[in-house]
Amino acid sequence: xxxxxxxxxxxxxxxxxxxxxxxxxxxxxxxxxxxxxxxxxxxxxxxxxxxxxxxxxxxxxxxxxxxxxxxxxxxxxxxxxxxxxxxxxxxxxxxxxxxxxxxxxxxxxxxxxxxxxxxxxxxxxxxxxxxxxxxxxxxxxxxxxxxxxxxxxxxxxxxxxxxxxxxxxxxxxxxxxxxxxxxxxxxxxxxxxxxxxxxxxxxxxxxxxxxxxxxxxxxxxxxxxxxxxxxxxxxxxxxxxxxxxxxxxxxxxxxxxxxxxx
Amino acid sequence: xxxxxxxxxxxxxxxxxxxxxxxxxxxxxxxxxxxxxxxxxxxxxxxxxxxxxxxxxxxxxxxxxxxxxxxxxxxxxxxxxxxxxxxxxxxxxxxxxxxxxxxxxxxxxxxxxxxxxxxxxxxxxxxxxxxxxxxxxxxxxxxxxxxxxxxxxxxxxxxxxxxxxxxxxxxxxxxxxxxxxxxxxxxxxxxxxxxxxxxxxxxxxxxxxxxxxxxxxxxxxxxxxxxxxxxxxxxxxxxxxxxxxxxxxxxxxxxxxxxxxxxxxxxxxxxxxxxxxxxxxxxxxxxxxxxxxxxxxxxxxxxxxxxxxxxxxxxxxxxxxxxxxxxxxxxxxxxxxxxxxxxxxxxxxxxxxxxx
Numbered sequence: 001x002x003x004x005x006x007x008x009x010x011x012x013x014x015x016x017x018x019x020x021x022x023x024x025x026x027x028x029x030x031x032x033x034x035x036x037x038x039x040x041x042x043x044x045x046x047x048x049x050x051x052x053x054x055x056x057x058x059x060x061x062x063x064x065x066x067x068x069x070x071x072x073x074x075x076x077x078x079x080x081x082x083x084x085x086x087x088x089x090x091x092x093x094x095x096x097x098x099x100x101x102x103x104x105x106x107x108x109x110x111x112x113x114x115x116x117x118x119x120x121x122x123x124x125x126x127x128x129x130x131x132x133x134x135x136x137x138x139x140x141x142x143x144x145x146x147x148x149x150x151x152x153x154x155x156x157x158x159x160x161x162x163x164x165x166x167x168x169x170x171x172x173x174x175x176x177x178x179x180x181x182x183x184x185x186x187x188x189x190x191x192x193x194x195x196x197x198x199x200x201x202x203x204x205x206x207x208x209x210x211x212x213x214x215x216x217x218x219x220x221x222x223x224x225x226x227x228x229x230x231x232x233x234x235x236x237x238x239x240x241x242x243x244x245x246x247x248x249x250x251x252x253x254x255x256x257x258x259x260x261x262x
Numbered sequence: 263x264x265x266x267x268x269x270x271x272x273x274x275x276x277x278x279x280x281x282x283x284x285x286x287x288x289x290x291x292x293x294x295x296x297x298x299x300x301x302x303x304x305x306x307x308x309x310x311x312x313x314x315x316x317x318x319x320x321x322x323x324x325x326x327x328x329x330x331x332x333x334x335x336x337x338x339x340x341x342x343x344x345x346x347x348x349x350x351x352x353x354x355x356x357x358x359x360x361x362x363x364x365x366x367x368x369x370x371x372x373x374x375x376x377x378x379x380x381x382x383x384x385x386x387x388x389x390x391x392x393x394x395x396x397x398x399x400x401x402x403x404x405x406x407x408x409x410x411x412x413x414x415x416x417x418x419x420x421x422x423x424x425x426x427x428x429x430x431x432x433x434x435x436x437x438x439x440x441x442x443x444x445x446x447x448x449x450x451x452x453x454x455x456x457x458x459x460x461x462x463x464x465x466x467x468x469x470x471x472x473x474x475x476x477x478x479x480x481x482x483x484x485x486x487x488x489x490x491x492x493x494x495x496x497x498x499x500x501x502x503x504x505x506x507x508x509x510x511x512x513x514x515x516x517x518x519x520x521x522x523x524x525x526x527x528x529x530x531x532x533x534x535x536x537x538x539x540x541x542x543x544x545x546x547x548x549x550x551x552x553x554x555x556x557x558x559x560x561x562x563x564x565x566x567x568x569x570x571x572x573x574x575x576x577x578x579x580x581x582x583x584x585x586x587x588x589x590x591x592x593x594x595x596x597x598x599x600x601x602x603x604x605x606x607x608x609x610x611x612x613x614x615x616x617x618x
Contacts, residue, residue: 028455059455065328076461076475080454083331084463085324086354092321096328096336097449099312100286104451122324125317 014038026050028059031077039239041229041246042071042138044196046078048206048227049109049136053080056213058105063097065090067119069111070145071138088119091126094133105216107134112153113143116178120152123182123224130187130221134212137178137224140231141250148234152176155253159236175253179226183259189220191260195228195251197243208258220262228254266433271396271425275365276301277434278403279337283441284363285311286329286336288322293598294423295341295367302337305437319347327351330360331462333448335407335441339365339419341599342373349382352416356386357464357484361410363403364388364418367426369599370591371517374570377420378544385485389413389495390543392420394519396430402541404435411442413491420543423599424516497542497550503529504554507536509617511588512551512575513564514540517604521564524609535613543571548578555583562616564609565589566601588612 018038025031028050034043053062059080066075068087075082085093090108098106115123115137123135142160143149150160150167153175157166167175183191192208195201205227212223228250230242237245269277276298279287287302289295299315306313312329316322322338329336340348345366355362366377380386389409393399402419410417444450453460461467466480502522504510513521518539525537538554540547555561561583563572569587576585589612592601603609 030457061451062454063331063449063451075463076467079457079459081449081451081459082461082463083328083449084358084461084465085327086351089320089324089327089351092316092324093328093331095314095321096286096288096325096330097332098328099314099325100329100332100334101450121318122321125321 026054028054028079029077030079034077035073036070037233039230039232039242040070041140041196041231041242044202045136045138045205045227045229046071046074046109048202048209050078052206052210052213056210056217058213061103062105062107063101065094065097065106065108067108067110067114069114069138071109071111087114088117088122090114091119091122091131091133091135095126095131098131098133105213107136109136109138111144112137112139112141112151116152116176120176123178124185127182127185127188127222127224132216132219132221134216134223134225136209137226138229139226139250139254140229140234142231142234144231144234148236153178153254155249158249177254179224179259182224185222188222188224188260189262190215190223192258193226193228193254193256195246195256197228197230197246201256211261215262226254228256265436266431268429268431269396269434270297270429271399271421271427272297273301274396274400274432274434275403276305277437278400279363279407280305280309280311280437281435281439282404282407283335284337284407285309285334285441286326287311288314288316288325288338289340290316290319290322290344292341292344294369294426295339295344295365297426298339298365298367309437319344320351323348323351326362327355327360330355330362331449333444335361335411337363337365339367342366342368342376345373345376345381352388353380353382353384353386354464355416356388357384357481358462359414359487360462361414362416363406363410364416365421366418367421367423369423369597370593370601371422371515371566372591374543374565374567377418378546385481386488387492387544389415389417389491390420391417392515392541392543393425394516394539396425396428397432399425400432400434409495413495415491420515422516492545495542495545497540497545497547499541499547499550500539501550501554502537504536504538504558506534507557508534508559509562509613510536510538510555510558511562511564511613512538512540512571514543514571517564517566517601520604520606521609524606524613527606528610528613533614533617535617540571546574546578548574551575551578552580552582555579558583560616561585562588562613564612566592566603586616588616
């Protein structure tokens with residue numbers, strides 16, 4: 001079996017199971033296997049989130065609230081306490097938890113469909129309130145779990161199943177730049193956007209997530225890290241093209257960098 | 263320790279909730295629920311509790327959901343319209359097996375089905391308690407928190423404009439009592455890193471794709487739990503003069519109190535009328551209703567709607583006695599559920615007509 005075969009395409013199921021070269025699973029992820037597509041960026045983001053919890057020694061005080069999307073599969077794979085919320089509703093659920101356990105570390109994991117479509121008011125209200133929680137937005141600009149429809153973060157010209165000729169501002173409106181919006185809120189203490197499409201950006205993702213966690217532990221207020229993730233299946237591109245597609249399609253609109261920091 | 267005082271219904275309920283151990287409350291202002299939120303905002307800080315003026319009903323029920331996962335007694339509420347917005351979460355909170363008390367200060371009696379049929383998606387029901395006045399509401403508020411904790415499920419207290427805004431002399435327990443202990447299933451982060459961290463999910467536990475994760479089995483277990491509650495919760499009912507009654511009148515809530523009084527006056531005048539006033543609306547006191555009306559020639563149901571509880575009365579009597587609906591919607595110009603037809607002469611007239 002050549003390496004090439006593993007990465008060939010997502011058009012059909014793999015002929016053979018992926019070979020486990022070594023176990024790099026972080027200690028707070030209980031299952032090495034996941035059911036997300038080859039080339040998906042979400043497991044990389046989840047991994048960074050869990051490694052940062054471990055490094056800051058927050059495992060015994062963490063409650064993670066999951067939204068609904070592909071990443072929800074990880075709700076059952078983590079060795080931190082989890083509350084499964086409804087699509088869009090994680091920030092209010094996290095608020096109730098944090099208010100009753102002010103010394104706990106409370107975070108949400110949500111996608112762009114979850115946070116920016118269904119739950120936009122939830123995250124903005126939490127930011128305005130200065131709620132001392134951390135929200136992670138896994139933004140791939142598409143509804144991955146339902147198979148590649150347009151979300152509010154889909155960029156102009158981006159082709160999806162519900163913007164077949166590309167997102168047209170006259171017909172589909174303009175993308176919402178969630179982090180830019182959240183950064184305008186006085187209650188937001190830390191807001192940053194990053195990506196997981198290359199090694200440098202993965203390292204940056206981990207750094208931003210760590211800063212957001214530290215901000216919450218210092219009681220500074222609301223923190224948000226938006227992470228651009230690959231979705232070759234939902235984008236209808238070959239697995240290997242995912243990182244480049246992210247760089248060319250999402251990153252020029254959803255700009256990477258810290259938008260608000262102490 | 264109880265102090266008797268003249269209190270607005272909303273304040274009496276708020277005090278009873280805090281006395282029962284409620285430590286988190288949240289809501290969105292809406293008539294006639296608003297005052298309950300205001301009183302909770304004033305009371306909860308006295309016991310180191312938290313009250314949040316949520317930005318929407320959707321967020322209110324989400325916050326209450328989160329607070330409930332920490333094992334502290336949580337409550338929220340609204341009126342029927344606001345409750346409509348909360349239904350998606352209430353359904354999922356039920357499947358996540360979390361205790362929660364929901365105060366529904368409804369407008370009129372049009373929301374009986376919403377309250378007793380679960381209200382949202384899925385195969386579930388909530389325990390529903392419908393007090394007729396302030397002293398009964400104080401008792402039932404305490405019971406609501408007990409039942410919510412015992413069954414790990416949402417429990418609704420179904421009131422209305424009259425209950426929320428009427429002042430009555432009432433004994434309310436001290437709010438300084440101890441809250442129940444936080445149960446073992448609650449989250450506080452401490453099981454993280456143990457290799458088997460806790461999860462609270464409407465989708466059940468286990469690892470997806472592995473043994474132990476079975477959404478179908480979880481939904482079946484949730485439905486079985488609802489059946490268990492249906493059989494295990496003892497429904498409360500107020501019954502009067504049914505032994506020799508030719509006609510039994512059924513009504514609930516504030517309206518039920520007026521119907522009861524109308525029946526008393528008609529008794530004084532020599533008419534053989536009795537009444538049943540279901541207090542627990544789910545599970546419905548079907549057996550008690552069936553027995554109470556067994557000797558009557560007819561049952562009349564008075565509700566201020568187009569006929570909703572009448573279905574449950576028909577199911578309870580199973581055709582043994584004819585059931586007639588004698589209610590009707592009753593709205594004043596405000597639409598807040600102040601029923602101009604809640605008056606004893608009007609109700610008496612309808613009862614006499616059914617009797618003839």
